[in-house]
Amino acid sequence: MDVLIPKKKWWFVARWWWLGLLVLVGTGVASIYWPRPGQRLHVAASRLTISPVTRGNFQEFTAIDGVVQPLHTVYLDAAEAGTVQQVLVEEGATLTAGQPLLRLANPDLQLEMVNRETAVYDLMNNLRNTRTQLLQNRILRQNQLADIDFQLAEARRVFDTNQVLYDQKVIARQDYLQSQNVYRYQLRRRQLTQQTLHQDSVAMQQQIEAMQESVQRITSNLALMQRKMADLLLRAPVGGRLSSLAAEVGEAKTRGQRLGQIDALAGVKLHAAVDEFYIARIAAGQVGEVVVDGQTYTLRVTKIFAQVAKGLQIDLAFTDVPPPGLRRGQTLPIRLALSAKAPAVLLPKGGFYQQTVGNWAFKLGADGTRAQRVAIRLGRQNPNYYEVLAGLRPGDQVVTSSYESYADQQELVLDNHQP
Template identity: 60%
Template sequence: MDVIIKKKTWTPAKLLLLGVLLLVVAAVGAGLLSSAGPARLNVDPERLTISSVTRGPFQEFVPVDGVVMPIKTIYLDAPEGGTVQRILVEDGAALTAGQPIIQLANTDLQLEMVNRETAVFDLMNNLRNTRNLLQQNRIQQLNQQAEIESQLREAKRVFDLNQNLYEQKVIARQEYQQAKNTYDYQLRRRQLSRQARRQDSLAMRGQINQMQQSVERMQSNLSLMRRKLDDLTIRAPAAGRITSLNAEIGELKNRGQRIGQLDMLTGLKVRATLDQYYISRIFPGQKGEITVNDKRYELSVKKIFTQVTKGVQVDLEFTSAPPPDLRRGQTVAVRLALSDQTVAVRVPRGGFNQKTGGNWIFKVSENGTKAYKTDIRLGRQNPDYFEVLEGLKPGDRVVTSSYEGYENMGELELRAKPQ
């Protein structure tokens, strides 16, 4: 009789297959768990720049290049046109106030000067002749007046005598009346003579005053003309150094044409050009500094040019004596302060900000083996530091070099490559 053999459910082959499946599932699960965490990357620390977060003085400033210039420049223009006759100084020479620089020649001005001098001399001669004539006329009037006074006295004497004789009935009335008429005539004559002399005197004064005023006006014009001739000699208006002298013997210079400039020797300034981005943050009195031979010199914004072309131009003057080695035209690096100096938590500048936008940074662990992605918030900045507002504290160490290729990583394994 046959015996029924029961079929086994778990055979060794099935158990082996199940074990293999469990191992595969465990491996996949471990892989999934590892991929769900932060991405890691092994990096050689020598390829990174690791900096320390510190607390210290912080000031927002902008570095700009400035050009050293004289404190004041006087432009020299030709006040009168003419031909360059002589050049009395060389370009770059130090001048004193009033020292001649260029001698111009202008025959038209010289001829006009001669004509005006002649006109003045003629008018002065006419004035002198008029005074002589008036003086002679006055002498004649005085002689006439003396003669009239003499005739009046004689007529009065005859009248008084005839009046006494007439009262005594010695002479006839006709003779008395004739003496009286003669006396009245001489009185009237004297009165008219005095009036005429007074009017002639007033007219003479008025004529002489007019001629005198004309002479004075022409002399004033002559003085102005002499000044114009003096302007043909171009002189230094103040002490300084002549630069950019542009003149050649025989060259014609028009009125108002620039011939050079005079740099004052009383001091120096620095002219800098800033980006238009800073136009709202620049104001007179703003501080800056330069470093010459390891020594700092403070400057102050003196002038801001209103015309903006390729940037904002500002003039800065030294608050104390300028460096002795500084020369006109020299380029210097200026640190222009945009804020007051304060104490802040700061991190050195680096390429990390280009990828993170200042929102996070790799912070190195205490043992220095790892760097974790840490959220931060940055504030002001200058060419040396970023101001840290949140996320870091003094003593922390962070990676400040470029994050090119690391921006998607959450953790860096800092392991040196084996030699």
């Protein structure tokens, strides 16, 4: 007869005991290698950027891009409307002052010019005819005056003779009085003729002067028309390089339309846009620097444009001889100073600032294998450095790369072998 043997339970208890021991060991291992807040974290050294804290001159500046432009630019506008008849130069040509650039045709202006010339010639002919006629009238009046002088002299002779004869009782009183009246008539006649001659001379002079003024006015108008005709031939007002010329044969141009521009060959400047954040800190005379082919050149702000469009627009000129070989439109990086240089403790900029806002950082220990979290205080900044106010000293090594993966850690253990 079979007997029921009771099942032993010790193997069940042993199984759970070994399972708990395994969990405990795994938890201990994880506590060492798995990052948790407030603990150290092993990090590959190759993934970190370590920068030294130094002492040097700190200066606030902003990095901007400057576009090379000629120091002086002269724009070419159409002084008169017309159709492009001939283009005499090509873009990029080097010009001398007064050199012809292009020729316009304007038939209406040419017709008006002919009419003005005809009017001037007609007026000048009328002036000559009037002057000739007035001179002839003057000669006629002078002939009349000469005839009256002759008759007056004869009447005076007869009157003087009759007066002597009348005193001697030789002639009758009637003859004496008749000769006296004739003399007085000729005398009065001469006075009137002389007065008329004087008035004619004055009137003739006034008429000639009025016609001369008319000739001068219409001649001035003719000279103006001649200048307008000359404006149909566009000339270079200054010497330089023709950087642009917008004209094709047969194309109609209106008065005042922009045709091109000439860049002066003497000197260049840089035109740049500064972020609106710095508007209050930009002033004429402010200093900047630009590096070209490894050499540093000093710039100075010469002009600040009143209109703010896509930032504050400024012009900068070289304080000394500009770099050779600069071309219009070339872009150069500029460091525009916002403050004077002053001694300070400097920390290179890096991605750590996004997580710490400058309140703390990981500083390496003396052996360089561990980085402790330390409180710091940063001040001003420029595109390259932060100004350190507290927490760091020159010679310290700081992790400046991003802390995004370990912002909650207190210590970083640098592993030089971990990839």
